[in-house]
Amino acid sequence: MLSSKFIHAFTRQIYHTNLITSATFNVIKKHNSTHTKNDLVLVDVNDKTGFSIVTLNRPPVNSLNLELLSAFSSVLDDLHKNNSRGMILTSSSSTVFSAGLDINELYKPDMDRVRKFWTSLQDCWIKLYGSSFPTAAAINGHAPAGGCLFAMCCEYRVMLPKYTIGLNETQLGIVAPTWFMATMKNTIPLRQAELALTLGKMFKTDDALKLGLIDEIAENKEDAIHKCEIFLKKYQKIPQTARALTKQSYRKNDIMELENNREADLQLFFLAISDPRVQSSLGKYVAFLKLKSRMKPILEAVKFLKGIFKSKKKKN
Numbered sequence: 001m002l003s004s005k006f007i008h009a010f011t012r013q014i015y016h017t018n019l020i021t022s023a024t025f026n027v028i029k030k031h032n033s034t035h036t037k038n039d040l041v042l043v044d045v046n047d048k049t050g051f052s053i054v055t056l057n058r059p060p061v062n063s064l065n066l067e068l069l070s071a072f073s074s075v076l077d078d079l080h081k082n083n084s085r086g087m088i089l090t091s092s093s094s095t096v097f098s099a100g101l102d103i104n105e106l107y108k109p110d111m112d113r114v115r116k117f118w119t120s121l122q123d124c125w126i127k128l129y130g131s132s133f134p135t136a137a138a139i140n141g142h143a144p145a146g147g148c149l150f151a152m153c154c155e156y157r158v159m160l161p162k163y164t165i166g167l168n169e170t171q172l173g174i175v176a177p178t179w180f181m182a183t184m185k186n187t188i189p190l191r192q193a194e195l196a197l198t199l200g201k202m203f204k205t206d207d208a209l210k211l212g213l214i215d216e217i218a219e220n221k222e223d224a225i226h227k228c229e230i231f232l233k234k235y236q237k238i239p240q241t242a243r244a245l246t247k248q249s250y251r252k253n254d255i256m257e258l259e260n261n262r263e264a265d266l267q268l269f270f271l272a273i274s275d276p277r278v279q280s281s282l283g284k285y286v287a288f289l290k291l292k293s294r295m296k297p298i299l300e301a302v303k304f305l306k307g308i309f310k311s312k313k314k315k316n
């Protein structure tokens, strides 16, 4: 049962967005695209559909640091205030949707900054998962951990072939927060979610589709955005308030659980990242990522040479 407090709060919020004058929205429409500070998140509003394409833009891998999360959080506020008709979340990278949380925020953190960082992540999740406007993700690259989280917060996911998606935290020796788990439980069957979470499994696009972690596969980014638009257009015939309240009621328990325990969640996070074993795992992971990145040219050269040998063998 929905508490009357909840219904009242959300109804007020939704009516509030409906009543917002179109003036603010027109400002965005007129300019067509808006960029946040440092252009970490780009927003382009399609004049015809009214849908906003929100592009995460922090090269090389859109790892989620404090600045990117703060920028995303204020974009979500703007979309809400401007009574957005729908949002498509994507990435400016050609191979990575988002690499998840920036490990540098977790490894040997500055306590003042990490408090802001985690609070910002909580904000983004609450705003995205509970948004009154409909959302879809055009997953145009790998989406591990926090990348998968943001994609799962959206109501529809379209992904390009041959990438990977999943909550891989256990592989890093860390535990996904309960609200990460709740988002996955809301997306795929319960038992599959438990297996995926405990194994820290990353799914290839085809397997993600079979599991229901994504809804469609697209040929390229344009196709993914087009498929997201088709999904969002389905809502044009549905009364806005009824749609938004239904979505928010469906997700209410998960959201309230975090809303009511934000400080406890922060303290748990502090406790976890202060654990020397967690720091040691993170340290090893940072070193592994750096090594992998440096080895790339060598691995590519080996691949290239292998290709030459193979074609020579075929000729002979």
Ligand SMILES: CC/C=C\C/C=C\CCC/C=C/CC(=O)SCCNC(=O)CCNC(=O)[C@H](O)C(C)(C)COP(=O)(O)OP(=O)(O)OC[C@H]1O[C@@H](n2cnc3c(N)ncnc32)[C@H](O)[C@@H]1OP(=O)(O)O
Binding pocket: 060, 061, 063, 095, 096, 098, 099, 100, 101, 102, 103, 104, 106, 142, 144, 145, 146, 147, 168, 169, 172, 173, 174, 175, 176, 177, 268, 269, 272, 273, 278, 289, 290, 291, 292, 293, 294, 296
């Ligand atoms: C009770 C609670 C217990 C514990 C709680 C503890 C903590 C709580 C937090 C828990 C939640 C965590 C959620 C997360 O999101 S953790 C982040 C997980 N992310 C990953 O594992 C992804 C790692 N990255 C990759 O797999 C690849 O980079 C990727 C497939 C995304 C792209 O591969 P590609 O080959 O294209 O690029 P790379 O050469 O690997 O990387 C390029 C440079 O980017 C740096 N990089 C990559 N990922 C990250 C990252 N997540 N954070 C920071 N930096 C990252 C990489 O090191 C390269 O940098 P350079 O070496 O070139 O400088």
